[in-house]
Amino acid sequence: MIEDEDIDILLNDLFDIYGYDFTRYSKASLKRRIIRLCALDKIPSYAELRYKVRSDEVYFKRFVEEITVNVTEMFRDPSFYKSLREDILPVLGTKPFIRIWHAGCSTGEEVYSMAILLQEANLLRKSLLYATDLNPSVLEKVRKGIFPLNQMKQYSESYIASGGIHDFSMYYTANYGQAKFNKELSEKIIISTHNLVSDSSFNEFDLILCRNVLIYFDKELQDRVLKLFDESLGTLGYLALGTKETLKFSAVQSKFKQLNREKIWKKII
Amino acid sequence: MEENNIKAPCKVLLIGGSAGSLQVIFSLLPIIKPDFTFAVVIVLHRRNSADSALPELLSTKTLAPTLEAEDKDPILPGKFYLAPADYHLLIEKNGTFSLDYSEKINFSRPSIDVTFECAAEIYGPSLVAMLLSGANEDGTKGLLAVKKMGGTTVVQNPDTAQMPFMPQHAISNHAANHILNIRELAEFINNLSD
Numbered sequence: 001m002i003e004d005e006d007i008d009i010l011l012n013d014l015f016d017i018y019g020y021d022f023t024r025y026s027k028a029s030l031k032r033r034i035i036r037l038c039a040l041d042k043i044p045s046y047a048e049l050r051y052k053v054r055s056d057e058v059y060f061k062r063f064v065e066e067i068t069v070n071v072t073e074m075f076r077d078p079s080f081y082k083s084l085r086e087d088i089l090p091v092l093g094t095k096p097f098i099r100i101w102h103a104g105c106s107t108g109e110e111v112y113s114m115a116i117l118l119q120e121a122n123l124l125r126k127s128l129l130y131a132t133d134l135n136p137s138v139l140e141k142v143r144k145g146i147f148p149l150n151q152m153k154q155y156s157e158s159y160i161a162s163g164g165i166h167d168f169s170m171y172y173t174a175n176y177g178q179a180k181f182n183k184e185l186s187e188k189i190i191i192s193t194h195n196l197v198s199d200s201s202f203n204e205f206d207l208i209l210c211r212n213v214l215i216y217f218d219k220e221l222q223d224r225v226l227k228l229f230d231e232s233l234g235t236l237g238y239l240a241l242g243t244k245e246t247l248k249f250s251a252v253q254s255k256f257k258q259l260n261r262e263k264i265w266k267k268i269i
Numbered sequence: 270m271e272e273n274n275i276k277a278p279c280k281v282l283l284i285g286g287s288a289g290s291l292q293v294i295f296s297l298l299p300i301i302k303p304d305f306t307f308a309v310v311i312v313l314h315r316r317n318s319a320d321s322a323l324p325e326l327l328s329t330k331t332l333a334p335t336l337e338a339e340d341k342d343p344i345l346p347g348k349f350y351l352a353p354a355d356y357h358l359l360i361e362k363n364g365t366f367s368l369d370y371s372e373k374i375n376f377s378r379p380s381i382d383v384t385f386e387c388a389a390e391i392y393g394p395s396l397v398a399m400l401l402s403g404a405n406e407d408g409t410k411g412l413l414a415v416k417k418m419g420g421t422t423v424v425q426n427p428d429t430a431q432m433p434f435m436p437q438h439a440i441s442n443h444a445a446n447h448i449l450n451i452r453e454l455a456e457f458i459n460n461l462s463d
Binding site: 245 | 339340341353356360362367368369372387
């Protein structure tokens with residue numbers, strides 16, 4: 001049994017030793033993830049877990065990867081991608097150059113979905129997609145662009161539902177149960193670690209996507225990250241959040257206007 | 270005097286259900302007196318986004334407010350909250366909701382176990398958890414957690430369930446304090462108010 005106080009001590013350790021600050025993450029989610037990890041790795045006690053995290057840097061990396069949620073998929077919420085196709089890309093297409101930031105991109109399924117949209121709109125050649133996450137190991141997967149083949153049927157259905165008209169399999173090569181996405185997609189993806197909690201703005205973007213990341217943060221951290229996005233967006237840039245996330249009640253609310261039913265906002269100031 | 274009086278007053282009532290549970294909810298809602306003094310949190314297995322009108326549908330059956338639970342919303346008495354499709358619904362110590370998009374549990378997101386276990390830790394004896402019809406093992410572990418922390422567990426009588434597997438699984442694992450048919454469920458809920 002792990003008590004809330006134990007988790008607080010562990011989070012302080014992470015900050016003191018490794019500089020990672022999880023203290024403003026949702027406690028309910030963190031606690032579940034930590035209990036799950038102890039069961040997965042057969043760690044018998046909290047003391048043992050704390051010792052391993054403190055003393056073993058390799059295990060610390062695994063710990064961070066497992067307590068953060070890295071579940072994602074391609075073309076999740078097809079109506080959202082449809083809106084990107086129909087409402088956002090035509091506007092971005094008028095710019096000489098398009099910069100997009102996927103903040104907290106995890107294993108990159110959404111980044112590749114976006115690259116496919118851009119290619120179909122004939123905009124990929126003048127676009128750059130910045131994919132960032134705090135976990136170096138998930139970014140390695142983005143770099144490779146290899147996803148499980150058994151997911152492709154569902155992704156293909158979502159792709160079609162998002163308004164895709166091609167045979168989805170033209171975007172990857174299947175081999176040994178894996179789907180490797182085409183090089184012209186990954187060539188436009190720039191990968192870097194970035195921690196939304198502690199790192200600052202690093203560029204100006206036309207579109208920032210950060211979907212299902214803010215739900216793991218408390219209100220104060222949500223506000224801080226939204227401010228960071230505001231600082232990183234050019235005028236009339238777009239911000240896209242997850243279906244259950246909102247700018248409502250945030251400090252930057254007045255600077256943005258929600259576009260439609262999808263969770264996409266336009267920066268108006 | 271009701272026997273409920275020896276227990277802590279109910280702060281939150283959880284209702285979990287899967288296949289065949291929506292009809293039970295539809296028949297329960299109109300019989301539950303709308304001035305109840307606790308929050309009702311409903312976790313149903315439902316198809317992703319296909320039935321996003323469900324909260325509105327539920328609101329036609331009761332005078333009490335019915336809302337889809339939103340991230341960081343405070344959990345207030347007198348309201349029905351429905352877990353959103355395709356997210357796990359967690360509860361924080363300060364009595365607010367958190368959403369979570371982690372792996373499915375028991376092939377389900379939202380998972381009944383996740384919400385029940387989370388609430389058990391926070392509300393202890395002032396929690397009542399109800400499990401309805403379904404064809405899945407979800408909910409049993411959650412009920413056991415509620416029981417362990419001193420809360421009360423209620424399971425729909427499998428004979429009255431369209432899909433008896435889920436309530437039966439809970440009963441077989443000794444997770445039920447009470448086994449009730451639909452009419453008795455409504456009565457039980459109405460007696461929870463202080």
